[in-house]
Amino acid sequence: MKNILKTTVALVTILVAFTSCNNSGKSNGQSGALASNVAEKVYVAPGEYDSHYAFMSGGYSGNITVYGLPSGRMFKEIPVFSQFPTNGYGYSEETKPMLETSYGFVPWDDSHHPDISQTNGELDGRWIFINGNNTPRIARISLTTFETEEIIEVPNSAGNHSSSFITENTEYVVAGTRFSVPVPQKDMPIKDYKGNFKGALSFISVDPEHGHMDIKFQILMPGFNYDLSHPGRGKSHGWFFFTTYNTEEANSLLEVNASQNDKDFIAAINWKKIEEYVNNGGGTMMPANYAHNLYDEATHMATSTMKKEVRVVNPAEVPGAIYLLPTPKSPHGCDVDPTGEYIVGNGKLSANLTVHSFTKMLDAIEKKKFDGDAYGIPILKFEDVLAGSVEQPGLGPLHTEFDGEGNAYTTFFISSEVVKWKLGTWEVLDRKPTYYSVGHLTIPGGNSRKPFGKYMFAMNKITKDRYLPVGPEMEHSAQLYDISGDKMELLLDFPTHGEPHYAAAIPAEIIMKNSRKIYRLAENEHPRKALSDADTKVVREGKNVHIYMTTIRSHFSPDNIEGVKVGDKVFFHVTNLEQDFDVPHGFAVIGANTAELLVMPGQTRTLTWEPKQVGVWPFYCTDFCSALHQEMQGYVRVSPADSNLELSWSLGD
Amino acid sequence: MKTAGIIMIIGSLLLLGLFKYPLWNIMLGAPQYPDPLGMDIYITGIQGVDEFDLQNIDGLNHYIGMKTIPKPEEMWEFSVFPKVILGMSILGVVIGILGFFNKVSYKFFLGWFILMTALGVAGMYDFNNWLIDYGSNLDPNAIIKVTNPDGTPMSYKPPLIGYQKLLNFDVDSWPHIGGYLMFVGMSLTLVAFWLGRRASLKRTTQ
Numbered sequence: 001m002k003n004i005l006k007t008t009v010a011l012v013t014i015l016v017a018f019t020s021c022n023n024s025g026k027s028n029g030q031s032g033a034l035a036s037n038v039a040e041k042v043y044v045a046p047g048e049y050d051s052h053y054a055f056m057s058g059g060y061s062g063n064i065t066v067y068g069l070p071s072g073r074m075f076k077e078i079p080v081f082s083q084f085p086t087n088g089y090g091y092s093e094e095t096k097p098m099l100e101t102s103y104g105f106v107p108w109d110d111s112h113h114p115d116i117s118q119t120n121g122e123l124d125g126r127w128i129f130i131n132g133n134n135t136p137r138i139a140r141i142s143l144t145t146f147e148t149e150e151i152i153e154v155p156n157s158a159g160n161h162s163s164s165f166i167t168e169n170t171e172y173v174v175a176g177t178r179f180s181v182p183v184p185q186k187d188m189p190i191k192d193y194k195g196n197f198k199g200a201l202s203f204i205s206v207d208p209e210h211g212h213m214d215i216k217f218q219i220l221m222p223g224f225n226y227d228l229s230h231p232g233r234g235k236s237h238g239w240f241f242f243t244t245y246n247t248e249e250a251n252s253l254l255e256v257n258a259s260q261n262d263k264d265f266i267a268a269i270n271w272k273k274i275e276e277y278v279n280n281g282g283g284t285m286m287p288a289n290y291a292h293n294l295y296d297e298a299t300h301m302a303t304s305t306m307k308k309e310v311r312v313v314n315p316a317e318v319p320g321a322i323y324l325l326p327t328p329k330s331p332h333g334c335d336v337d338p339t340g341e342y343i344v345g346n347g348k349l350s351a352n353l354t355v356h357s358f359t360k361m362l363d364a365i366e367k368k369k370f371d372g373d374a375y376g377i378p379i380l381k382f383e384d385v386l387a388g389s390v391e392q393p394g395l396g397p398l399h400t401e402f403d404g405e406g407n408a409y410t411t412f413f414i415s416s417e418v419v420k421w422k423l424g425t426w427e428v429l430d431r432k433p434t435y436y437s438v439g440h441l442t443i444p445g446g447n448s449r450k451p452f453g454k455y456m457f458a459m460n461k462i463t464k465d466r467y468l469p470v471g472p473e474m475e476h477s478a479q480l481y482d483i484s485g486d487k488m489e490l491l492l493d494f495p496t497h498g499e500p501h502y503a504a505a506i507p508a509e510i511i512m513k514n515s516r517k518i519y520r521l522a523e524n525e526h527p528r529k530a531l532s533d534a535d536t537k538v539v540r541e542g543k544n545v546h547i548y549m550t551t552i553r554s555h556f557s558p559d560n561i562e563g564v565k566v567g568d569k570v571f572f573h574v575t576n577l578e579q580d581f582d583v584p585h586g587f588a589v590i591g592a593n594t595a596e597l598l599v600m601p602g603q604t605r606t607l608t609w610e611p612k613q614v615g616v617w618p619f620y621c622t623d624f625c626s627a628l629h630q631e632m633q634g635y636v637r638v639s640p641a642d643s644n645l646e647l648s649w650s651l652g653d
Numbered sequence: 654m655k656t657a658g659i660i661m662i663i664g665s666l667l668l669l670g671l672f673k674y675p676l677w678n679i680m681l682g683a684p685q686y687p688d689p690l691g692m693d694i695y696i697t698g699i700q701g702v703d704e705f706d707l708q709n710i711d712g713l714n715h716y717i718g719m720k721t722i723p724k725p726e727e728m729w730e731f732s733v734f735p736k737v738i739l740g741m742s743i744l745g746v747v748i749g750i751l752g753f754f755n756k757v758s759y760k761f762f763l764g765w766f767i768l769m770t771a772l773g774v775a776g777m778y779d780f781n782n783w784l785i786d787y788g789s790n791l792d793p794n795a796i797i798k799v800t801n802p803d804g805t806p807m808s809y810k811p812p813l814i815g816y817q818k819l820l821n822f823d824v825d826s827w828p829h830i831g832g833y834l835m836f837v838g839m840s841l842t843l844v845a846f847w848l849g850r851r852a853s854l855k856r857t858t859q
Contacts, residue, residue, distance in 0.1 A: 553712060
């Protein structure tokens, strides 16, 4: 009996010891003085600014969120591909055209890979681009207004995933298809995929002054899946690299059937050569149907135009422009180091990390050391282009970024870690866990010639227990690391909105000074603006009633409107007369089958309302604009459809 | 007396800075205005420090029933002040030149200074009267009416010079570059007077 007691006590002691061990493991081994030291590194005192902006893709939110580093505070959500009731984007008459496509109005997308514009391979902070994955689109967002200015649909594409990456002078934003499809689309058996489907890689030119996008050409590649891509830079400027998987060209149960080949390819594309071919009239204009949506800052309105043809190029037409680099095991990320020499193929099912050499690739091409071809595209020999391998660095490599000091950082999804390794020697220098199952990682400027290697953050796919529980559905987690030392140091863990895939980050000083505070009323060219009380009016055009309305602290003008009838379609054109920083006014009217308007100083926005019942109906300002915000309201009298009441409007009578 | 004449000329010419730079500046900061709103008072009119400051000051002031900030044509001062400053500057230069050639006594320098001071005090008095009217002649139907503890309506008169708290606003009222140039110029005319006097005394004692 005594022995049993002794054993029990011993067991309990051991269990307690184990439990406390687990607890200390959970806190990442940082406590006391060490933890407070880390806290100082991410503490941004009230009123102080973060040193970097981070633009995170929203994934299935379809948007971009703007964060500060190192604090991890979210500043803004920029609506891009999704309707945004918070400010009326995609609901107001002015912004609805932004979401037009050849499929009609598409109010949602899956946004993946933001990329900031560059000049000479360095971030210039003029625009940020992002891809819509589901209904292939590319958006351009201004980094002065932080608003979406342009969306172009990508025809012949499906699953716009190896996008939107830009060349080093923002000559092109590049969009590759993940799913190959019949080009042009047609009714055919799915099993006839192999040899018949095509993968379109689109080179969208960017006007250097306005940023306006136009599809310059599409390369119709073999029917592989084009997963990710990155531009060459420095010595490899003029080339673009795409990872592929499913070179088996399977059309069903891809998790097995697309994992059979020992090696898939990185497609190396000499876009300068194809550009030259196209500039000399090469390629074929093919009938197409895709939307080009452009927002005009002066009129505060978007317009949508359908484009009817696109230039396509068959690889066989431009010999010597495209080569295939064998890369082990369904590579995912395709990352190019700051010098442009190394192309990292993150073979997600491979035990090793494969790095190709641009110099060796050129050499092999020159010596014509080919190992057969795929649909006429020469395949180079693996050994001839291989710069080196990082041996057994982790499980499930996905993406690599660079710090500009000759080091690379690769995420490993399966082993949930970021591994730091050295370019050239391929030795592993450090590894740190992530929480959990990391996807992309970002170093500010990490995808340019000039990375700013102070911070790195990892964006994870699994959150589980990192924050207070909020039910089965939760936000994703991100971890921020200090990478300025030899070893990475975990600084901060913060939730992110939607499902960030990639992110782009930039030192704050490059863009903060350009940020707009207001829109100038004097430059407002909206056709239904009202610039003063004298301009306000109500106009009937058949069943359509246009209300030209102004807002200024703290009233609408007019605020009493009569003569509207059941069956009318009422357009509230609201101009915000304020010219003061951060004084928006909102507008909402009872029973509107749409979202509110949030109108920035100097801007005009239009809400459509179809009154269905006779009565006197209020509208009000939804933004707590001033001390007398609660007084900022008005009424619309709605009369029966057969009423003879004339339109009238007033303020303060 | 030559040096004194030159200094008199320089001092008088410094007045012309008022045609380029503000005489006075009033800044209005508040918790929600970390970048304060401001008005620059020129002898030809009032301008915002930033493009929309006047509009925004008027916008805020309408809550407490203040009149809008006057346009140049709404106040006679903005047409008279430039003439007075130009006249005084020319007069000072003329006196300086005459002094340089020993045609007038150094006492004219002091005379100019006294006249300019009198005009300046009159100008300040007038300016202060306007501030009083601007700050206390309020619309009886104002949205917000604030009274002092004794029941009288609160005045929103900005200080003539210095700092004052008005409701949520921190108001700073100080001379600006034009004003400082004028003060330096006037001081120089005093220096001219003193130098002229010294030279004159030297001559007499010799």
